[in-house]
Amino acid sequence: xxxxxxxxxxxxxxxxxxxxxxxxxxxxxxxxxxxxxxxxxxxxxxxxxxxxxxxxxxxxxxxxxxxxxxxxxxxxxxxxxxxxxxxxxxxxxxxxxxxxxxxxxxxxxxxxxxxxxxxxxxxxxxxxxxxxxxxxxxxxxxxxxxxxxxxxxxxxxxxxxxxxxxxxxxxxxxxxxxxxxxxxxxxxxxxxxxxxxxxxxxxxxxxxxxxxxxxxxxxxxxxxxxxxxxxxxxxxxxxxxxxxxxxxxxxxxxxxxxxxxxxxxxxxxxxxxxxxxxxxxxxxxxxxxxxxxxxxxxxxxxxxxxxxxxxxxxxxxxxxxxxxxxxxxxxxxxxxxxxxxxxxxxxxxxxxxxxxxxxxxxxxxx
Amino acid sequence: xxxxxxxxxxxxxxxxxxxxxxxxxxxxxxxxxxxxxxxxxxxxxxxxxxxxxxxxxxxxxxxxxxxxxxxxxxxxxxxxxxxxxxxxxxxxxxxxxxxxxxxxxxxxxxxxxxxxxxxxxxxxxxxxxxxxxxxxxxxxxxxxxxxxxxxxxxxxxxxxxxxxxxxxxxxxxxxxxxxxxxxxxxxxxxxxxxxxxxxxxxxxxxxxxxxxxxxxxxxxxxxxxxxxxxxxxxxxxxxxxxxxxxxxxxxxxxxxxxxxxxxxxxxxxxxxxxxxxxxxxxxxxxxxxxxxxxxxxxxxxxxxxxxxxxxxxxxxxxxxxxxxxxxxxxxxxxxxxxxxxxxxxxxxxxxxxxxxxxxxxxxxxx
Numbered sequence: 192x193x194x195x196x197x198x199x200x201x202x203x204x205x206x207x208x209x210x211x212x213x214x215x216x217x218x219x220x221x222x223x224x225x226x227x228x229x230x231x232x233x234x235x236x237x238x239x240x241x242x243x244x245x246x247x248x249x250x251x252x253x254x255x256x257x258x259x260x261x262x263x264x265x266x267x268x269x270x271x272x273x274x275x276x277x278x279x280x281x282x283x284x285x286x287x288x289x290x291x292x293x294x295x296x297x298x299x300x301x302x303x304x305x306x307x308x309x310x311x312x313x314x315x316x317x318x319x320x321x322x323x324x325x326x327x328x329x330x331x332x333x334x335x336x337x338x339x340x341x342x343x344x345x346x347x348x349x350x351x352x353x354x355x356x357x358x359x360x361x362x363x364x365x366x367x368x369x370x371x372x373x374x375x376x377x378x379x380x381x382x383x384x385x386x387x388x389x390x391x392x393x394x395x396x397x398x399x400x401x402x403x404x405x406x407x408x409x410x411x412x413x414x415x416x417x418x419x420x421x422x423x424x425x426x427x428x429x430x431x432x433x434x435x436x437x438x439x440x441x442x443x444x445x446x447x448x449x450x451x452x453x454x455x456x457x458x459x460x461x462x463x464x465x466x467x468x469x470x471x472x473x474x475x476x477x478x479x480x481x482x483x484x485x486x487x488x489x490x491x492x493x494x495x496x497x498x499x500x501x502x503x504x505x506x507x508x509x510x511x512x513x514x515x516x517x518x519x520x521x522x523x524x525x526x527x528x529x530x531x532x533x534x535x536x537x538x539x540x541x542x543x544x545x546x547x548x549x550x551x552x553x554x555x556x557x
Numbered sequence: 558x559x560x561x562x563x564x565x566x567x568x569x570x571x572x573x574x575x576x577x578x579x580x581x582x583x584x585x586x587x588x589x590x591x592x593x594x595x596x597x598x599x600x601x602x603x604x605x606x607x608x609x610x611x612x613x614x615x616x617x618x619x620x621x622x623x624x625x626x627x628x629x630x631x632x633x634x635x636x637x638x639x640x641x642x643x644x645x646x647x648x649x650x651x652x653x654x655x656x657x658x659x660x661x662x663x664x665x666x667x668x669x670x671x672x673x674x675x676x677x678x679x680x681x682x683x684x685x686x687x688x689x690x691x692x693x694x695x696x697x698x699x700x701x702x703x704x705x706x707x708x709x710x711x712x713x714x715x716x717x718x719x720x721x722x723x724x725x726x727x728x729x730x731x732x733x734x735x736x737x738x739x740x741x742x743x744x745x746x747x748x749x750x751x752x753x754x755x756x757x758x759x760x761x762x763x764x765x766x767x768x769x770x771x772x773x774x775x776x777x778x779x780x781x782x783x784x785x786x787x788x789x790x791x792x793x794x795x796x797x798x799x800x801x802x803x804x805x806x807x808x809x810x811x812x813x814x815x816x817x818x819x820x821x822x823x824x825x826x827x828x829x830x831x832x833x834x835x836x837x838x839x840x841x842x843x844x845x846x847x848x849x850x851x852x853x854x855x856x857x858x859x860x861x862x863x864x865x866x867x868x869x870x871x872x873x874x875x876x877x878x879x880x881x882x883x884x885x886x887x888x889x890x891x892x893x894x895x896x897x898x899x900x901x902x903x904x905x906x907x908x909x910x911x912x913x914x915x916x917x918x919x920x921x922x923x
Binding site for chain 1: 644647648714715716717718719720721722723727730731734735737738739
């Protein structure tokens with residue numbers, strides 16, 4: 192299990208968290224460039240287990256917020272991230288002793304590494320989702336009763352904001368129009384926690400899980416990349432119900448960037464025969480049907496990967512003609528309690544499907 | 558000249574500042590109810606002249622922001638105002654020693670009185686416009702190089718925000734969508750100043766001017782209310798070029814509440830003959846034409862008043878059939894410098910007219 196993030200395993204983290212990001216969180220390649228630069232300059236980042244946090248530690252989230260389509264063109268900097276975190280530190284009058292990720296996925300698992308390197312602080316081995324979600328209230332912290340606010344936003348022009356909202360949903364509603372006005376892709380900090388709260392609120396060991404998954408995909412061997420990926424998922428407590436749901440070619444893609452999100456649909460057709468998969472996303476992939484039959488639905492994970500390399504394709508990079516596999520797997524247990532489904536279940540995304548675990552969908556009906 | 562605001566002159570301040578508000582700032586009647594309650598509970602509010610502020614004083618703005626149409630239904634409270642000011646005090650770590658108005662107009666000249674009463678602090682005899690304007694960057698402080706940010710917003714549900722923007726215009730752009738999300742009518746504080754900055758940035762003596770104007774309108778005598786109003790304006794250094802531009806009946810009114818503003822147009826037809834005035838507003842009245850001839854344009858003041866009572870009618874209360882007079886007068890000198898016209902001139906409202914002083918428009922071409 193990884194105990195630090197360094198130049199040797201940063202690529203594994205990028206590839207693994209791109210998978211766990213279920214299409215969202217921004218392109219991990221861009222984030223990994225930022226990380227490489229920061230680690231080269233400041234040195235490796237120590238991973239700290241939730242068990243090793245002191246109760247009185249001050250854990251700050253480093254994260255990006257916005258539309259991944261915009262992140263392709265508008266790069267982040269650790270300095271902007273520092274504006275967001277330091278505004279919150281000033282307001283709370285409590286300096287950070289550890290940094291954490293709000294979500295495992297693309298930029299949002301990379302930025303905290305780069306920022307922890309810059310600050311010389313440890314990174315918590317955990318995150319607020321064990322995957323990625325598009326809205327601020329959709330976190331395990333919120334499920335555990337830890338407040339999203341005070342939260343801060345900072346753009347690349349030196350503008351910043353502090354939001355004191357009385358719920359995670361209200362923080363989302365207040366932040367989102369500002370994100371759009373600040374250019375649809377900016378840095379933030381939210382869910383400030385003590386060490387004790389982090390232990391109660393975060394999904395544990397997800398950074399090292401992402402490193403292990405990425406390592407499996409990237410290590411050449413007898414098995415195909417996708418088989419190695421599914422194999423690695425099946426070895427992990429959270430993601431063990433893992434399936435190669437569908438193979439095919441993207442034949443249709445609808446994508447809109449608005450209100451700071453990218454939403455859309457994607458059709459994938461089998462190479463032979465008439466079978467077809469239908470995928471719906473809002474920053475992240477939310478639900479997939481094969482020939483009209485439900486195969487996986489949020490909060491279980493759905494990721495589109497390249498058939499050759501096994502690498503995840505974020506929703507903003509899906510394109511006509513790509514040969515892909517749709518991989519689905521179970522979500523971490525803390526996201527599937529009745530209380531969690533109130534916050535991250537299908538209804539929270541406007542979907543009419545009831546949550547059904549992927550194992551039941553794939554094995555019960557096949 | 559008034560030296561305090563008490564139960565005897567609060568109505569004068571309401572009537573006078575409704576006139577100076579040029580149709581914006583919210584209905585002063587609603588604001589005066591809030592003031593009466595606060596003064597009855599906490600006592601009168603001492604007015605402090607800019608000359609009497611100490612350099613090291615901490616002057617905080619108390620203000621409402623939003624669409625006046627919404628303010629009719631959604632009343633303010635001094636507690637919400639306190640959330641906004643105290644968030645800024647906490648951030649700056651500098652307790653308020655005086656309160657000031659951002660603009661003279663309706664709620665925005667009333668709220669600071671009520672809030673100063675609650676805090677037991679003096680109210681500065683001055684404001685940031687000497688009239689009312691619809692956007693945050695449109696102030697004499699901005700013209701004087703004093704920053705709008707950090708600024709704060711607070712709604713009635715306990716949600717609040719702090720904005721650190723690198724310009725007044727950016728503060729406006731970031732605040733406005735949040736105002737809409739918070740219900741289109743909320744409390745704020747902005748342009749925090751030292752006493753020395755207040756002396757340099759504020760338009761002086763405008764609270765006592767509003768009291769004097771209101772007193773003239775409300776004091777019965779031989780002259781009509783409108784003649785008393787115009788007479789009082791002509792006695793004041795700022796507003797001396799004062800004219801009764803047009804008399805008539807409102808025959809058409811177009812009004813839209815969107816993005817946290819109320820914008821529209823109003824047609825006023827003469828009782829006899831075919832003469833017609835055309836008025837355009839964005840929260841405040843901006844420009845008036847009579848039979849196609851320009852008669853007054855922002856930053857000079859244009860206010861629609863009731864023909865009988867001489868009392869100002871805010872833009873959200875303009876209605877078909879009202880018998881009105883359109884009164885215009887000169888703006889305070891600090892708003893008419895070339896630097897000020899860059900911030901509050903006609904082009905800032907998307908108008909194509911060049912600024913021409915009302916005296917030239919009314920006397921040069923009549």
